[in-house]
Amino acid sequence: xxxxxxxxxxxxxxxxxxxxxxxxxxxxxxxxxxxxxxxxxxxxxxxxxxxxxxxxxxxxxxxxxxxxxxxxxxxxxxxxxxxxxxxxxxxxxxxxxxxxxxxxxxxxxxxxxxxxxxxxxxxxxxxxxxxxxxxxxxxxxxxxxxxxxxxxxxxxxxxxxxxxxxxxxxxxxxxxxxxxxxxxxxxxxxxxxxxxxxxx
Amino acid sequence: xxxxxxxxxxxxxxxxxxxxxxxxxxxxxxxxxxxxxxxxxxxxxxxxxxxxxxxxxxxxxxxxxxxxxxxxxxxxxxxxxxxxxxxxxxxxxxxxxxxxxxxxxxxxxxxxxxxxxxxxxxxxxxxxxxxxxxxxxxxxxxxxxxxxxxxxxxxxxxxxxxxxxxxxxxxxxxxxxxxxxxxxxxxxxxxxxxxxxxxxxxxxxxxxxxxxxxxxxxxxxxxxxxxxxxxxxxxxxxxxxxxxxxxxxxxxxxxxxxxxxxxxxxxxxxxxxxxxxxxxxxxxxxxxxxxxxxxxxxxxxxxxxxxxxxxxxxxxxxxxxxxxxxxxxxxxxxxxxxxxxxxxxxxxxxxxxxxxxxxxxxx
Numbered sequence: 001x002x003x004x005x006x007x008x009x010x011x012x013x014x015x016x017x018x019x020x021x022x023x024x025x026x027x028x029x030x031x032x033x034x035x036x037x038x039x040x041x042x043x044x045x046x047x048x049x050x051x052x053x054x055x056x057x058x059x060x061x062x063x064x065x066x067x068x069x070x071x072x073x074x075x076x077x078x079x080x081x082x083x084x085x086x087x088x089x090x091x092x093x094x095x096x097x098x099x100x101x102x103x104x105x106x107x108x109x110x111x112x113x114x115x116x117x118x119x120x121x122x123x124x125x126x127x128x129x130x131x132x133x134x135x136x137x138x139x140x141x142x143x144x145x146x147x148x149x150x151x152x153x154x155x156x157x158x159x160x161x162x163x164x165x166x167x168x169x170x171x172x173x174x175x176x177x178x179x180x181x182x183x184x185x186x187x188x189x190x191x192x193x194x195x196x197x198x199x200x
Numbered sequence: 201x202x203x204x205x206x207x208x209x210x211x212x213x214x215x216x217x218x219x220x221x222x223x224x225x226x227x228x229x230x231x232x233x234x235x236x237x238x239x240x241x242x243x244x245x246x247x248x249x250x251x252x253x254x255x256x257x258x259x260x261x262x263x264x265x266x267x268x269x270x271x272x273x274x275x276x277x278x279x280x281x282x283x284x285x286x287x288x289x290x291x292x293x294x295x296x297x298x299x300x301x302x303x304x305x306x307x308x309x310x311x312x313x314x315x316x317x318x319x320x321x322x323x324x325x326x327x328x329x330x331x332x333x334x335x336x337x338x339x340x341x342x343x344x345x346x347x348x349x350x351x352x353x354x355x356x357x358x359x360x361x362x363x364x365x366x367x368x369x370x371x372x373x374x375x376x377x378x379x380x381x382x383x384x385x386x387x388x389x390x391x392x393x394x395x396x397x398x399x400x401x402x403x404x405x406x407x408x409x410x411x412x413x414x415x416x417x418x419x420x421x422x423x424x425x426x427x428x429x430x431x432x433x434x435x436x437x438x439x440x441x442x443x444x445x446x447x448x449x450x451x452x453x454x455x456x457x458x459x460x461x462x463x464x465x466x467x468x469x470x471x472x473x474x475x476x477x478x479x480x481x482x483x484x485x486x487x488x489x490x491x492x493x494x495x496x497x498x499x500x501x502x503x504x505x506x507x508x509x510x511x512x513x514x515x516x517x518x519x520x521x522x523x524x525x526x527x528x529x530x531x532x533x534x535x536x537x538x539x540x541x542x543x544x545x546x547x548x549x550x551x552x553x554x555x556x557x558x559x560x561x562x563x
Contacts, residue, residue: 046532057536068533078524
């Protein structure tokens with residue numbers, strides 16, 4: 001018996017809709033466990049989570065989810081190879097110390113990976129920088145440069161490059177603007193958020 | 201008011217890690233709530249070093265409330281309206297289960313003739329009790345400190361006996377520092393002339409002074425430096441100025457002496473030797489080929505590991521070590537480090553977050 005949940009964030013909903021039922025899933029940076037709860041209840045997945053913030057971990061555990069308080073930069077190393085069908089990293093890549101190494105770890109512990117991130121090349125961000133001459137504070141990136149956790153801003157095209165360099169494959173991609181899914185054309189201009197499904 | 205415990209006599213010799221066996225071993229225990237007809241709602245709570253089976257009912261000697269009444273009872277995080285909660289005195293202790301103060305077959309107290317036991321031996325006793333109660337699988341096993349070690353030992357050695365394993369402020373092995381503090385306590389007891397090589401049960405003099413010092417030293421390790429400073433600072437006890445003597449002039453000295461003497465009224469010095477030794481021997485990895493992950497290979501249980509940020513006795517790093525092993529074994533595990541000012545003892549104190557974690561996990 002669970003309390004009514006608010007609808008999933010669009011990037012999480014896209015991931016939830018494309019995880020095969022009954023999969024083993026690791027959600028890295030799982031927050032309050034919204035995606036995990038959805039995957040367990042709707043798709044019968046075996047979902048595990050990792051989250052840095054102890055207060056969020058407590059909320060997850062108290063709703064019956066299996067979540068470890070840990071740092072993706074340090075603690076992924078303890079999971080065996082291909083321990084999961086999917087490793088999910090939602091809106092956390094840009095906060096990692098070394099996003100490239102995290103991507104390696106995702107594709108090591110998971111057979112497939114979902115990665116979502118805010119696209120720094122969205123036209124609003126470009127406009128803020130080009131016209132305003134200041135670090136963008138936008139709907140998708142609402143925190144000022146001096147207190148944001150986003151230390152590695154990334155664009156859709158940058159991410160595609162990194163995937164290529166890593167020898168990984170993009171299986172599918174979804175793009176979002178204003179909470180709605182949009183088409184792939186000119187996504188690097190038009191998308192506020194992107195979700196990629198990867199394999200290696 | 202007295203609450204005489206139930207006593208279960210294990211109907212077979214209990215084999216021990218030392219190679220010895222314990223005949224006619226008795227386990228004193230308390231229960232709360234009602235066992236479901238299919239025995240599916242049992243929760244075993246394991247007690248700490250100086251704890252006992254009086255989990256949620258008054259202690260017969262001190263008259264104080266049960267040691268975890270905050271956590272266990274009707275409507276509490278471990279809800280006795282839903283669960284049948286069992287708490288048993290560990291073997292080696294002194295509240296009714298077989299220990300050094302118990303009578304050996306020759307009619308005299310065992311004293312130091314009692315076999316040296318381990319945490320796994322304590323759990324063997326608990327498993328025998330579960331057999332006696334007809335409980336094939338626990339809904340959950342829960343423990344803090346040494347209780348957490350028992351929970352881990354049960355999960356590692358009898359993996360089919362518990363569906364959920366909740367380990368609070370514990371460790372999978374005793375560190376050199378842990379052993380060192382225990383050795384101070386043991387030496388304090390054995391240096392007390394009244395200890396008499398453990399044969400004090402018929403004597404008027406008991407090694408209370410040694411046991412009190414052991415408790416004082418250990419008690420410091422259960423608290424945090426900040427907690428002690430906040431509670432006592434450098435404040436003086438019942439005086440306005442230093443007395444240039446060796447009375448308990450500081451409040452913290454007075455408090456420790458009170459803790460020490462209070463402890464001697466309810467605890468047996470030889471039990472303190474045996475249980476601290478059992479804890480010092482504790483190293484689950486060693487029992488499983490040197491690799492902690494091996495201890496949990498193939499487990500189907502769900503685990504929840506909780507540490508406290510100010511606990512320097514069993515610091516968070518020890519809990520993480522367990523979590524990493526469980527991850528490597530593919531076990532379903534949760535882990536959270538809670539913030540609390542009071543060090544190791546935080547698991548016994550008021551803590552809303554701990555309550556929510558326990559409730560969410562055990563439910």
